[in-house]
Amino acid sequence: MTAxxxxxxLDALPEAPxxxxxxxxxxxxxxxxxxxxxxxxxxxEVVGLLGPNGAGKTTVIKSLLGLVHPxxxxxxxxxxxxxxxxxxxxxxxxxxxxxxxPWLTAAExxxxxxxxxxxxxxxxxxxxxxxxVGLGDRAGDRVGTFSKGMQQRxxxxxxxxxxPELVVLDEPTSALDPLGRADVRDVVMALRxxxxxxxxxxxxxxxxxRVCDRVVILDRGRVAASGTLAELLGQREVRLELTGVSxxxxxxxxxxxxxxxxxxxxxxxxxxxDDGDAVPDLVRDLAALGARVHAVEPSRISLEERxxxxxxxxxxxxxxxxx
Amino acid sequence: MSAARTALVVAALTLREASRRRVLLAVAVLTxxxxxxxxxxxxxxxxxxxxGGITSGEARLAASQILNLVMFxxxxxxxxxxxxxxxxxxxxETESGIALSVLARPVRRSAFLLGKWLGLVAFGSGFIVLAGxxxxxxxxxxxxxxxxxPATALALLAAQTVVLLTLTTLLATAVSPMASGVVAIGLFxxxxxxxxxxxxxxxxxxxxxxxxxxxxxxxxxxxxxWRGAMNAFQDPSVFAQIxxxxxxxxxxxxxxxxxxxxxxxxxxxxxxxxxxxxLSFARKDL
Numbered sequence: 001m002t003a004x005x006x007x008x009x010l011d012a013l014p015e016a017p018x019x020x021x022x023x024x025x026x027x028x029x030x031x032x033x034x035x036x037x038x039x040x041x042x043x044x045e046v047v048g049l050l051g052p053n054g055a056g057k058t059t060v061i062k063s064l065l066g067l068v069h070p071x072x073x074x075x076x077x078x079x080x081x082x083x084x085x086x087x088x089x090x091x092x093x094x095x096x097x098x099x100x101x102p103w104l105t106a107a108e109x110x111x112x113x114x115x116x117x118x119x120x121x122x123x124x125x126x127x128x129x130x131x132x133v134g135l136g137d138r139a140g141d142r143v144g145t146f147s148k149g150m151q152q153r154x155x156x157x158x159x160x161x162x163x164p165e166l167v168v169l170d171e172p173t174s175a176l177d178p179l180g181r182a183d184v185r186d187v188v189m190a191l192r193x194x195x196x197x198x199x200x201x202x203x204x205x206x207x208x209x210r211v212c213d214r215v216v217i218l219d220r221g222r223v224a225a226s227g228t229l230a231e232l233l234g235q236r237e238v239r240l241e242l243t244g245v246s247x248x249x250x251x252x253x254x255x256x257x258x259x260x261x262x263x264x265x266x267x268x269x270x271x272x273x274d275d276g277d278a279v280p281d282l283v284r285d286l287a288a289l290g291a292r293v294h295a296v297e298p299s300r301i302s303l304e305e306r307x308x309x310x311x312x313x314x315x316x317x318x319x320x321x322x323x
Numbered sequence: 324m325s326a327a328r329t330a331l332v333v334a335a336l337t338l339r340e341a342s343r344r345r346v347l348l349a350v351a352v353l354t355x356x357x358x359x360x361x362x363x364x365x366x367x368x369x370x371x372x373x374x375g376g377i378t379s380g381e382a383r384l385a386a387s388q389i390l391n392l393v394m395f396x397x398x399x400x401x402x403x404x405x406x407x408x409x410x411x412x413x414x415x416e417t418e419s420g421i422a423l424s425v426l427a428r429p430v431r432r433s434a435f436l437l438g439k440w441l442g443l444v445a446f447g448s449g450f451i452v453l454a455g456x457x458x459x460x461x462x463x464x465x466x467x468x469x470x471x472x473p474a475t476a477l478a479l480l481a482a483q484t485v486v487l488l489t490l491t492t493l494l495a496t497a498v499s500p501m502a503s504g505v506v507a508i509g510l511f512x513x514x515x516x517x518x519x520x521x522x523x524x525x526x527x528x529x530x531x532x533x534x535x536x537x538x539x540x541x542x543x544x545x546x547x548x549w550r551g552a553m554n555a556f557q558d559p560s561v562f563a564q565i566x567x568x569x570x571x572x573x574x575x576x577x578x579x580x581x582x583x584x585x586x587x588x589x590x591x592x593x594x595x596x597x598x599x600x601x602l603s604f605a606r607k608d609l
Contacts, residue, residue, distance in 0.1 A: 065427045067609040085429045093427040097420030101336075103343035115332050116428040158424055 016079030018197030092159035102144030117162035333438025410500035551581030
């Protein structure tokens, strides 16, 4: 079957995921960089790729874009196999190593990428894209005169300029100040609102936690965990400091689920389907039952704690296997 | 995006790089200096002939040899220029990361490479043809010498540049920018020296030495094409004046025009090495 026929058949299927990869493997010499990595990014979804240095995140991203040839595995981008260059027609990419032709101006870099992508984004659209990343007044300046932060902003504009349906951002805020990071967050949110899928690799876990719908955690080239934030982080909890707790008030708390007591502090696990009413309702009822409420502290295990936990479990398991 | 369109966009980008990085300017300044110096030399030669210091036949022989010498200078500039441009523009871009965002676009790597090659071909051949033509016109104006086949000669010089930059392109897909330039220039120089050694072998009737030149001209056709170009620049009466064996021994004269077989081999060589470069670049992990 020819690539063209395959492409037509794939086009006829219901909308394919933005990214689908299965069984990716890549070795550099004797070192395995990526081992059996499979995941998908659905349309309009923001997925975070997390993991320590050397976990294989950038190799996975480059394999998805056809920049690195995996030893095994399949990649389908927006419904087309990545071996067909047309699969990348609606993909925007900001590499971890962001460098653009220093002899071109920012506007010329965008024009080049629009031509290479073969999309009809006009000059006005390109100017708006530069303005969006804060380079509107530097469009005519040579890239060689840009700071690292400005080059990374330009890279973001390059990733966004050719009307992408999938945007891959590899450490998009590594050279940016806090303001720039907030801008990137806003851009990712805006992309999701427009139904554009985003694959985000970032060391800044807080950033990932704020914008991502799902997270894939890589450790030593393997998927150590993946899922929605709620799935990965488990149930939320609430800690209450109470005095004058009657048996009726205790029974009211037990309705929600498991209750742990330490002195005047009560820790309650909140139900998974809580839509935000459980805590205010509880506080109202406890007060009505005569309990004095001194403090209410909602708490949740952070993504950082969960990530560290997963990585430590992996290290312990390896140490156990070695013994 | 079609492969042809990609190649044209990348070729235009490569030419713009050569211009913006002041390579064009540097080459233009060097060429002007060389043209001015040779213009002065040729006018001195004409003055000597006019004052009766040398015969008109000797003047033509000298003009013919010096023309070849100056053309060698130009081909060296073209070789150095394209070799040191091909390295940074290809392996330099993959090393620095510039190629990452470009090759993540819907472009075939072979089309990208073809574009780079076409840009370099336009730059290198354009330079050699323009500079060579200026030189030939200058010699006509100052020393009243017009080579027998100037168009063939300039085309062969351009072909020599194409051969060398195809080699540099292959090297640039595999090794660092600096190494690719150095190795290409080294091989270019070594082939020229082997050609001179082979010429001496021919003149002395030593088959072993002569074979050195033949083999090197097959492995890298730069020297063979250069000898063809020299033959088309030089005055045919040179053989009558100094004899075939002396012509063979002299590095800036060439005994015979190129055969069609050799030209076909050169074209095949470019296609093979270019294909190898495309294969090597397509398999590269960026």
